Amino acid sequence: MDGHLRDRFDEAVAGDPGLAPGALARAAMAEGGRIRRRRTGLTAAGAAVLVVAAGGLAVANLPRDAGPPPVTIAAAMLPAPASSCSVEPVEEGATDLAVFLGTAATERQRAAVEAAVHGDTRIGAVVFESRQSAHQRFVSLWADNPELVAAIDASQFPDSFRLRLVAAEQDAAVRARLAAMPGVEQIIGHRCPVDAPVGGLW
Amino acid sequence: MTDTSTAAPAAWSRARRRAKEARDEEFTAFVEAAGTRLRRSAYLMCRDWHLAQDLTQHTLAKMYAAWDRVRTKASVEAYSRRVLMNVVFDQQSRRSGSEIVLADLPDRAGGEPAGAPELRVTLVDALARLDVRDRAVLVLRHAEDHSVETVASILGLSVSAVKMRNARALERLRTLLGDEFRQLCG
The missing domain is CATH 1.10.10.10 (Winged helix-like DNA-binding domain superfamily/Winged helix DNA-binding domain)
Incomplete structure (x- = not known):
């Protein structure tokens, strides 16, 4: 049975237009080199965390002299998923969550979320990322882009809690609970292996 | 952060270049061995050869970016499938509306x-x-x-x-x- 099935799969790829492996390798190395340089910058900045553009943040195009590729503030503040995690956020079945508070969240709201995540047995690990440290990492990461750094200060970054769930099946329930709490602005989930940074973001 | 690369001695720079050459050679050998199969699996996942090529390139780029760590894995081939499938799942969730195209196919x-x-x-x-x-x-x-x-x-x-x-x-x-x-x- 498997033999026949295997033949069917082979037939299905018979239309392969082909591609020189050397060209594929070169293209991958060029793209991979860019990822690598970016990540090295992140590591040098202290496992920098880029922070999501919270609610009301204006998306402004930087002056053109910033050079290609054009960078928007929102894009620069977007969280970079850790390399071993899913590239794009997932809506369900996440192993790791990043819970961003609104920039207007009060200390009382922050403390309530903190108590909730520490007291929840479905959450295996918690790391708090303050807006100050998020901003510092942003400044280090974009040190070569002074217009971008000047355009944004720490108050525009949100605090966030980075969580690792005990089981991905509990993602929806945990998200629903935290999303309902006052002060929580956005929750981003990723699928990550156990050796990824907690929360799935750099 | 101080930029050490400008002050690096020439010997260090040469050693670094040699290491990169060796890495590129090893990576290219892997792509030559596994690239076609990877691309065909990507095609079976997405039904589009151009997209399959993009997904494969993206998969390989992620592996190249972490090659020093990836190369030590017990099975680089199996690892490449894991990265590919993650890339496919991400692409799929991003374009989750695209499957509607097939909605009028009859179940036979x-x-x-x-x-x-x-x-x-x-x-x-x-x-x-x-x-x-x-x-x-x-x-x-x-x-x-x-x-x-x-x-x-x-x-x-x-x-x-x-x-x-x-x-x-x-x-x-x-x-x-x-x-x-x-x-x-x-």
Whole structure:
């Protein structure tokens, strides 16, 4: 049975237009080199965390002299998923969550979320990322882009809690609970292996 | 941060260049060995050769970016499938509306005669109608001939979950593809 099935799969790829492996390798190395340089910058900045553009943040195009590729503030503040995690956020079945508070969240709201995540047995690990440290990492990461750094200060970054769930099946329930709490602005989930940074973001 | 690269002695720079050359050579050898199979699996997952090439390139780029760590893994091939499937799942969730294109394909019940050849549902079309993780199980298990255990570890699923998905997906293929496939699958 498997033999026949295997033949069917082979037939299905018979239309392969082909591609020189050397060209594929070169293209991958060029793209991979860019990822690598970016990540090295992140590591040098202290496992920098880029922070999501919270609610009301204006998306402004930087002056053109910033050079290609054009960078928007929102894009620069977007969280970079850790390399071993899913590239794009997932809506369900996440192993790791990043819970961003609104920039207007009060200390009382922050403390309530903190108590909730520490007291929840479905959450295996918690790391708090303050807006100050998020901003510092942003400044280090974009040190070569002074217009971008000047355009944004720490108050525009949100605090966030980075969580690792005990089981991905509990993602929806945990998200629903935290999303309902006052002060929580956005929750981003990723699928990550156990050796990824907690929360799935750099 | 001080930029040490400008002050680096020439010897250090040469050693670094040699290390990069060795890395590139090893990586290129891996792509030559695995690239075609990877691209074909990407095609079976997405039904589009151009997209398959992009997904494969992106997969390989991620591996190259971490090559010093990746190369030490017990099975770089299996690891490459895990990265590919993650890239595919991400692409899928980003374009989750795209499957609607196939919504008007009829489910062919057992006794129905096959339609005209151009109306026949191909294997790749049928695969596209499956849950993306079920599709991944079929591609890894049957197109690539990996063991159930390997498929489970690639996809981060339990062995029983892989078996369950495999059985469910094969049953769905039988429904979609009709008698011809039924005979093949027994």
